[in-house]
Amino acid sequence: xxxxxxxxxxxxxxxxxxxxxxxxxxxxxxxxxxxxxxxxxxxxxxxxxxxxxxxxxxxxxxxxxxxxxxxxxxxxxxxxxxxxxxxxxxxxxxxxxxxxxxxxxxxxxxxxxxxxxxxxxxxxxxxxxxxxxxxxxxxxxxxxxxxxxxxxxxxxxxxxxxxxxxxxxxxxxxxxxxxxxxxxxxxxxxxxxxxxxxxxxxxxxxxxxxxxxxxxxxxxxxxxxxxxxxxxxxxxxxxxxxxxxxxxxxxxxxxxxxxxxxxxxxxxxxxxxxxxxxxxxxxxxxxxxxxxxxxxxxxxxxxxxxxxxxxxxxxxxxxxxxxxxxxxxxxxxxxxxxxxxxxxxxxxxxxxxxxxxxxxxxxxxxxxxxxxxxxxxxxxxxxxxxxxxxxxxxxxxxxxxxxxxxxxxxxxxxxxxxxxxxxxxxxxxxxxxxxxxxxxxxxxxxxxxxxxxxxxxxx
Numbered sequence: 420x421x422x423x424x425x426x427x428x429x430x431x432x433x434x435x436x437x438x439x440x441x442x443x444x445x446x447x448x449x450x451x452x453x454x455x456x457x458x459x460x461x462x463x464x465x466x467x468x469x470x471x472x473x474x475x476x477x478x479x480x481x482x483x484x485x486x487x488x489x490x491x492x493x494x495x496x497x498x499x500x501x502x503x504x505x506x507x508x509x510x511x512x513x514x515x516x517x518x519x520x521x522x523x524x525x526x527x528x529x530x531x532x533x534x535x536x537x538x539x540x541x542x543x544x545x546x547x548x549x550x551x552x553x554x555x556x557x558x559x560x561x562x563x564x565x566x567x568x569x570x571x572x573x574x575x576x577x578x579x580x581x582x583x584x585x586x587x588x589x590x591x592x593x594x595x596x597x598x599x600x601x602x603x604x605x606x607x608x609x610x611x612x613x614x615x616x617x618x619x620x621x622x623x624x625x626x627x628x629x630x631x632x633x634x635x636x637x638x639x640x641x642x643x644x645x646x647x648x649x650x651x652x653x654x655x656x657x658x659x660x661x662x663x664x665x666x667x668x669x670x671x672x673x674x675x676x677x678x679x680x681x682x683x684x685x686x687x688x689x690x691x692x693x694x695x696x697x698x699x700x701x702x703x704x705x706x707x708x709x710x711x712x713x714x715x716x717x718x719x720x721x722x723x724x725x726x727x728x729x730x731x732x733x734x735x736x737x738x739x740x741x742x743x744x745x746x747x748x749x750x751x752x753x754x755x756x757x758x759x760x761x762x763x764x765x766x767x768x769x770x771x772x773x774x775x776x777x778x779x780x781x782x783x784x785x786x787x788x789x790x791x792x793x794x795x796x797x798x799x800x801x802x803x804x805x806x807x808x809x810x811x812x813x814x815x816x817x818x819x820x821x822x823x824x825x826x827x828x829x830x831x832x833x834x835x836x837x838x839x840x841x842x843x844x845x846x847x848x849x850x851x852x853x854x855x856x857x858x859x860x861x862x863x864x865x866x867x868x869x870x871x872x873x874x875x876x877x878x
Contacts, residue, residue: 455600458593459540461577463511464504467560468497468527468584469518475711478858478867479830480519485710486584487523489796489831491723491733492763492779495526496710497584498742499731501542504582506738507592510540511574514584515563517547517556523584530743545570559681565673572666579669581662581683587719587731588707589738595701599663604699606668606691608632609661612702620711621658621684624700628653632698635689656700659707660684668696706730714861717828720777720794724759747780755784763797767817783817785837790818794828814871827864836874841866843878 455461469484479488486497497514504512514527524544531542545567547556557563560581564571571579578599580592590609599607610624625634633653662683664672672687676694680686692698708719708731722730733740747765755768762768763780771788779797784790795818802816818824819837827841833856835841841857843864850859856870857878864878872878 455597456577458508458596459510459536462509462580462592462596463513463571463574463576463578464509464580464582464592465564465571466497466500466504466512466514466582466584467563468514468516468520468523474518476713476716478853478865479713479716479828482519482868483522484516484519484585487519487526488585488710488716489779490587490716491720492761492777492797494733494740494742495523496587497523497527498530498740499587499589500582500584501527501531502739502741503588503590503592504580505536505741507590509580509592510536511576512542513567513571514542514544515547515557515560515567516544517563520546526743530741539574560683561673561677561687562681564669564683565678568670568673572670577666579664579666581660581664583660583709586659586707586709588703588705589731589735590703590705591738595661596663598701599699602630602699603697605665605696606688606698607663607701608688608698609659609703610656610700611659611707612656612704620709621660622688623655623657625653625655626700630700630702632692632700635692637685656702658684659703659709662688712861713828713863713865717794717861717863721775721792723777724761724775745780765801766797769820771818779831783815785818785820785822787821788818789823789825791825793824793826795824796829796831798832800832814873819874826862827866829866830868830870832869833866834869834871835866836872836876838875839872840877841872 468486474480474485476485476488486495488496490496501512516523524546527542527544549555553566557566578596580596595607595609608624622635622637624632627633672691677687677690680690708715710716710719723733745764750762750764750766750768752768754770755773757773760773760776760778762778763782765780766778766782768784769786771784771786771790773784773790775792776790777794779795781799781801782795782797798816814834814836816832816834818835819839821837822835822839824841826843829835841864843859843862846862847859848862852858853867856872857864857866859865866872
């Protein structure tokens with residue numbers, strides 16, 4: 420028997436659903452040469468599905484949280500983060516949810532509850548709650564963790580890995596954790612090394628040559644909180660909102676040092692710096708998209724259809740992306756012309772033309788329709804008969820015959836009638852027509868979830 424062993428998670432070939440994972444003991448050279456316990460035993464991840472009711476992806480978040488927004492046809496944004504955990508051998512995962520959480524809670528429960536992660540592995544949803552001691556909702560990330568320490572401390576882990584649930588990137592968290600342990604830091608912050616001096620919403624950290632944090636500051640336009648130590652020479656990098664915090668340190672900060680603060684980013688991390696704790700930065704130089712706008716979300720989807728040099732590889736065999744297995748029939752293509760596009764499962768595509776488009780599950784596109792450079796999210800159900808009330812009579816879910824869509828995002832369950840033109844011919848950059856079923860953001864038309872666009876409409 421080896422002195423130390425690790426648990427390797429191997430996807431079966433053919434599918435990348437969490438339930439297809441198998442766990443087997445193996446000798447890992449890195450682990451055998453390390454004095455640290457494997458992450459599956461010593462680290463718990465805390466994933467925040469929504470950190471604020473003010474979403475930058477509205478109206479895509481009108482009925483769902485940011486982490487539940489679909490991406491690349493078959494996935495949700497949270498799948499990228501949870502898959503990073505699984506592929507990094509972190510198998511104790513808590514998902515905190517609160518705002519518009521129904522869709523996210525359902526997806527996580529259905530996709531990951533049956534995953535065989537390890538002997539003690541799990542993905543557990545912790546929804547905001549009220550109790551006799553706490554009769555309000557979560558007031559922030561720090562408040563949520565503090566109120567749930569009684570759950571988080573069930574297992575004797577050494578560190579907590581704090582993660583936003585709506586970012587698209589691929590990271591081996593084991594490398595981050597190893598760097599944290601080798602530096603003997605109290606807290607390690609993951610920093611985006613390719614965007615110096617730009618606050619991406621999580622503050623900016625200044626590092627010395629040893630990657631020790633010297634200063635922290637926030638863009639005052641983004642926050643009312645500002646903290647800065649004495650001036651030091653060093654390089655500045657934006658935070659990714661990812662933290663590794665020692666278990667005992669987190670308890671002390673939340674219950675003793677700062678028992679009344681609500682936010683990790685704006686209160687706890689600056690407070691830890693002021694206490695003289697050792698905080699290190701971990702520089703990440705890979706692809707990272709934090710979905711800070713509708714334009715960023717659109718761009719991330721368009722990146723998925725690039726034939727070469729894709730920024731995020733959805734087809735990585737060594738680090739697969741997991742999601743809910745839906746057991747849908749294959750997509751039916753009837754004389755359609757499809758180029759440079761992604762087509763989700765269970766679609767019905769008639770004699771149409773699709774170019775440079777992400778087509779989500781169960782999408783129906785009618786005869787002679789043209790869809791270009793767009794994101795079509797699809798539907799959770801099939802609908803052949805249309806609605807039975809109001810102006811939606813005879814307009815089924817999907818895109819009707821003869822319609823032309825260019826550079827648009829069509830949310831789920833939208834009903835686009837026949838001969839509809841969604842092209843923004845006037846090049847309007849911003850417009851709120853929510854009452855009419857759409858908005859325009861950055862020149863991109865976004866058709867709202869379950870919207871009805873009557874026959875012959877021109878947008």
